[in-house]
Amino acid sequence: MVKPYKELREVIDKKDRGLRDKVMSLQEAIGLIKDGDHVAAGGCHYSKTPMAAIWEIIRQKKKDLVYSRSITSTEGDLLLVAGVTRHVVTSWFSPGVTWGVSKVMRHYMQQGLATFEEWSHMSLGLRYRAGAMGIPFMPTRDMMGSDLFPRVPDIKEMVCPYTGEKLALVPALNPDVAILHTQRCDPYGNVQNEGLPFMDEDIALASDKVIMTTERIVSNEQIRRAPDRTTIPFFCVDAVVEVPYGCLPHECYGQYEPDFNHMDDYVKTMMGKGPEGVREYLDQYVYGPETWNDYLERLGFKHILQATVNGRGVYND
Amino acid sequence: MTKAAYNTAELVTYMSAKALEDGKIVFAGAGMPLLACILAQKLHAPGLTILFEGGVIGPHVEAGKLPPSTNEQRCARRGNMLLSITDVLLLQQRGYVDYGFLGGAQIDQYGNLNSSFIGDPDKPKVRLPGTGGANSIASLASKVLVAMHHEKKRFVEKVDFITTPGYLHGGASREEAGLTVGGVYQVITHLGIFGFDKKTRKMQIEALHPGANVEEVKERTGFKLIVPKELPSTEPPTEAELRILRELDPEQRYTRPREE
Numbered sequence: 001m002v003k004p005y006k007e008l009r010e011v012i013d014k015k016d017r018g019l020r021d022k023v024m025s026l027q028e029a030i031g032l033i034k035d036g037d038h039v040a041a042g043g044c045h046y047s048k049t050p051m052a053a054i055w056e057i058i059r060q061k062k063k064d065l066v067y068s069r070s071i072t073s074t075e076g077d078l079l080l081v082a083g084v085t086r087h088v089v090t091s092w093f094s095p096g097v098t099w100g101v102s103k104v105m106r107h108y109m110q111q112g113l114a115t116f117e118e119w120s121h122m123s124l125g126l127r128y129r130a131g132a133m134g135i136p137f138m139p140t141r142d143m144m145g146s147d148l149f150p151r152v153p154d155i156k157e158m159v160c161p162y163t164g165e166k167l168a169l170v171p172a173l174n175p176d177v178a179i180l181h182t183q184r185c186d187p188y189g190n191v192q193n194e195g196l197p198f199m200d201e202d203i204a205l206a207s208d209k210v211i212m213t214t215e216r217i218v219s220n221e222q223i224r225r226a227p228d229r230t231t232i233p234f235f236c237v238d239a240v241v242e243v244p245y246g247c248l249p250h251e252c253y254g255q256y257e258p259d260f261n262h263m264d265d266y267v268k269t270m271m272g273k274g275p276e277g278v279r280e281y282l283d284q285y286v287y288g289p290e291t292w293n294d295y296l297e298r299l300g301f302k303h304i305l306q307a308t309v310n311g312r313g314v315y316n317d
Numbered sequence: 318m319t320k321a322a323y324n325t326a327e328l329v330t331y332m333s334a335k336a337l338e339d340g341k342i343v344f345a346g347a348g349m350p351l352l353a354c355i356l357a358q359k360l361h362a363p364g365l366t367i368l369f370e371g372g373v374i375g376p377h378v379e380a381g382k383l384p385p386s387t388n389e390q391r392c393a394r395r396g397n398m399l400l401s402i403t404d405v406l407l408l409q410q411r412g413y414v415d416y417g418f419l420g421g422a423q424i425d426q427y428g429n430l431n432s433s434f435i436g437d438p439d440k441p442k443v444r445l446p447g448t449g450g451a452n453s454i455a456s457l458a459s460k461v462l463v464a465m466h467h468e469k470k471r472f473v474e475k476v477d478f479i480t481t482p483g484y485l486h487g488g489a490s491r492e493e494a495g496l497t498v499g500g501v502y503q504v505i506t507h508l509g510i511f512g513f514d515k516k517t518r519k520m521q522i523e524a525l526h527p528g529a530n531v532e533e534v535k536e537r538t539g540f541k542l543i544v545p546k547e548l549p550s551t552e553p554p555t556e557a558e559l560r561i562l563r564e565l566d567p568e569q570r571y572t573r574p575r576e577e
Contacts, residue, residue, distance in 0.1 A: 044402060047389040091449050106444050120448055121406060122452075122453035123452075140410070144456070145482045165495065168495070197400065198401060253393070317394075
């Protein structure tokens with residue numbers, strides 16, 4: 001599971017790290033993902049979800065992906081039902097506490113059709129961080145004593161050589177591809193993320209390839225006016241795609257809140273009909289629309305406007 | 318008490334809020350724990366600092382706008398700082414967090430919580446959403462508070478799966494497993510407040526809420542509780558306090574009356 005250090009170095013060594021334009025279409029960017037890849041998604045739960053990237057992954061019928069994310073929301077249902085992944089690495093998996101336990105997640109996991117590899121939230125974060133740091137593991141003081149410990153691969157226990165204490169060691173996670181969304185990014189891939197950082201920075205540094213979708217592509221001059229706000233350096237990034245409203249129906253900090261009407265409707269269908277309901281949803285919202293903008297049109301102007309007004313509210317005080 | 322002016326969910330929320338001291342730092346889970354923390358700030362603890370696993374230090378969540386996740390922008394409102402999930406969770410490992418505050422689906426006599434599987438984990442009857450931040454919180458916060466509705470199927474002798482560690486198998490087993498700090502401090506239900514015996518680490522009654530009695534508590538508990546000779550009674554919420562709670566959750570998303 002832990003990639004050999006030489007291999008990690010070779011990947012970076014071969015990567016073109018020059019200051020070059022990486023702007024491309026969503027199709028081209030998602031084309032960088034191969035069947036069987038480990039794909040880590042940024043954001044958390046229904047916030048900063050790289051939904052456009054996930055939408056395109058489903059449309060391109062990727063197979064056998066391992067999908068990891070800090071907390072997985074409705075996008076996990078879509079990936080399971082679309083047959084893109086049978087292996088989800090996460091700490092929590094359901095739409096949200098007031099919406100109940102995902103019937104789709106339950107179906108796949110209870111029938112043994114897919115694996116839900118459950119790490120503590122912090123341990124999963126430390127796995128990406130170890131990956132970002134180029135070290136094979138990170139010691140942690142959680143997970144121990146719980147029944148999660150024996151069920152996850154490659155976690156170890158060690159006696160600290162300094163203090164004699166018992167510690168858990170979690171293996172570095174270096175995903176093949178990261179899919180991340182942000183508010184602002186230049187054509188080279190300098191990212192200026194706003195709001196909650198989640199695990200995005202560690203995931204970007206840990207991953208072999210990084211696909212950035214962004215609300216706006218700004219000039220490199222604009223980035224250079226405020227370099228203190230840059231959160232991911234350009235040389236990590238392999239693709240830059242401008243996708244306005246790229247997280248909907250989930251949220252993007254300061255831009256839009258979730259489209260809660262859509263979320264409520266989705267949950268109703270998903271909880272009512274299970275995987276069959278999600279198949280209908282995929283036909284209507286993922287396979288049906290020709291472009292991402294057509295998808296947004298199906299979500300509806302009024303709902304998007306309301307989400308936008310709510311989202312911008314963080315700057316009102 | 319014959320006719321209660323509050324429902325059981327409101328009572329749990331209120332009693333949980335009362336357990337939080339002013340000037341402390343609390344790591345709050347989504348749902349009712351979050352509501353109780355905000356209520357505590359309004360009632361007696363304006364200097365209570367809330368941390369959310371989404372990466373927020375000291376937000377002020379607006380009344381009526383409690384989000385169904387602690388990982389979204391409404392949780393960040395008027396916060397002091399936003400940081401990564403990993404870093405906010407690490408604040409607990411460093412020792413900055415007084416309370417970890419969790420809800421629970423299933424708890425056992427040693428305060429272990431299950432939010433992963435009902436039934437055999439290899440062939441589960443129900444796959445639950447998982448740990449989220451709970452495992453890290455319960456492993457590392459100085460004092461863990463658990464708030465839940467008191468039902469026999471939720472208070473079991475042994476949880477099907479230890480997602481979130483309490484005192485594991487009792488005695489010194491928690492420390493021996495490597496969890497050298499923290500542990501479950503209080504379990505707050507709609508019937509009373511519960512603690513753990515210092516030696517055996519088994520659950521004991523610490524106080525009963527108005528109208529509750531030991532018989533009902535026993536009836537609704539799937540294991541043998543330690544019952545001390547003297548049982549203090551908690552103070553119920555006043556009308557004014559209830560009004561504040563209801564302003565915070567006007568749609569009763571977290572304080573919906575339960576069917577009994």
